[in-house]
Amino acid sequence: MAQKTLTIFLAAAPYSGQSASTAVRLARAALDAGHRVNILASADGVYGFTVGHRAKGLPNAETGSRELIAQGAHVELCGSCLATRGLRRENLLPGADPSSLERLFRLIRESDVLLTVGG
Amino acid sequence: MDTFCILFRKAPYGTIEAAEGLRHLIAAAGMMAARAVLLDDGVYLAKRGQEPGDSGWVNLSRTLEQALTDCGADPSCQLHVYVHEGSLKDRNLDPTALVSGVELADDDQVATVITEARRMLIF
Numbered sequence: 265m266a267q268k269t270l271t272i273f274l275a276a277a278p279y280s281g282q283s284a285s286t287a288v289r290l291a292r293a294a295l296d297a298g299h300r301v302n303i304l305a306s307a308d309g310v311y312g313f314t315v316g317h318r319a320k321g322l323p324n325a326e327t328g329s330r331e332l333i334a335q336g337a338h339v340e341l342c343g344s345c346l347a348t349r350g351l352r353r354e355n356l357l358p359g360a361d362p363s364s365l366e367r368l369f370r371l372i373r374e375s376d377v378l379l380t381v382g383g
Numbered sequence: 384m385d386t387f388c389i390l391f392r393k394a395p396y397g398t399i400e401a402a403e404g405l406r407h408l409i410a411a412a413g414m415m416a417a418r419a420v421l422l423d424d425g426v427y428l429a430k431r432g433q434e435p436g437d438s439g440w441v442n443l444s445r446t447l448e449q450a451l452t453d454c455g456a457d458p459s460c461q462l463h464v465y466v467h468e469g470s471l472k473d474r475n476l477d478p479t480a481l482v483s484g485v486e487l488a489d490d491d492q493v494a495t496v497i498t499e500a501r502r503m504l505i506f
Contacts, residue, residue: 273504275403307399344406365410372502373385373415380505382400 269300271375273368275382277308278325284312287381288328295335302371303332304363306342309381313341313360314351326357333359340367387411388418388500391425395443396435401428404506405443409450412462418496420488422467425506426474429466429481444482451484467493 272291276283291301305313317326333339340363341356353362372378389408395401404419405428411417421428433444447464454460465488466481478487488496497503 275400275506307403365407366414368407369387369411369414372387375502378502378504380503382505 265298267299268376269302269374270294270377270379271302271304271371273372273378273380274303274305274309274312275307275380278312278317279319279322280308283381284309284325285323285328287379288312288325288332290379290381291332291337292335295332295337301332301337302375303337303339304342304368304371305339305345305360306368307345310341310345310349310351313339313357314355315357316355329357329360333357340371342368386416386418386500386502388420388496388503390497390503390505391419391421391428392423393506394424394427395433396438396440400506401425401443402440404428404504405446405450407504407506408462408464409446412450412454412460416461418462418500419464420467420493420496421464421485422470422493424470424474426466426470426476429464429485430476431480431482448482448484451482455484463496465493465496 272287274287278284294301312325313329317324339360343362389404391404393400408419433442454462464485466485468487468489
């Protein structure tokens with residue numbers, strides 16, 4: 265099977281619904297199958313890649329994101345969305361870097377498949 | 384042609400989606416052939432006469448109209464914004480209430496724009 269590049273545009277916040285969790289599961293499945301995965305988190309989607317979550321009694325989104333990055337997912341976060349929310353680099357998971365719209369569209373162009381996972 | 388499409392489905396101001404979609408559309412138009420389809424409550428984005436006042440929101444319909452005007456003056460810019468006729472009718476909105484520069488599209492035309500797009504984001 266030829267390796268493909270899946271890009272997920274993630275605008276859903278963690279804990280507010282199932283969307284962000286589903287995106288992580290989809291990404292994990294694609295990586296398991298040998299594909300490349302980009303995650304471009306935008307709007308409230310950036311909260312899934314912050315540090316210090318204290319989720320109890322429900323799946324911890326930070327842990328899921330850490331595992332995804334360790335598995336090889338390429339993660340970029342909308343820079344202006346971070347600024348809007350007062351999120352700084354020290355608030356972000358290692359491997360989840362601020363990005364730009366120019367980078368976003370370049371990654372989209374280089375992808376075989378683009379999925380939008382909204383809020 | 385490497386056409387990129389953004390689908391607007393949410394009304395402006397109630398949530399961030401329309402503003403975010405518009406921001407991405409303007410950026411895309413500077414880089415590639417960009418299309419937007421406004422349907423369901425997304426058609427309200429193109430409603431003329433919005434007055435967000437001191438709410439803190441930028442006037443989104445005016446921003447959309449300005450983007451279309453700016454693009455029209457730039458030969459390298461390829462931006463088309465389609466408004467779904469059926470969604471307008473469902474909301475009793477008259478096409479004359481829309482900002483200038485947008486194009487009306489029926490079901491078949493919307494389907495064509497979407498299927499011809501190589502990439503699509505949904506807001």
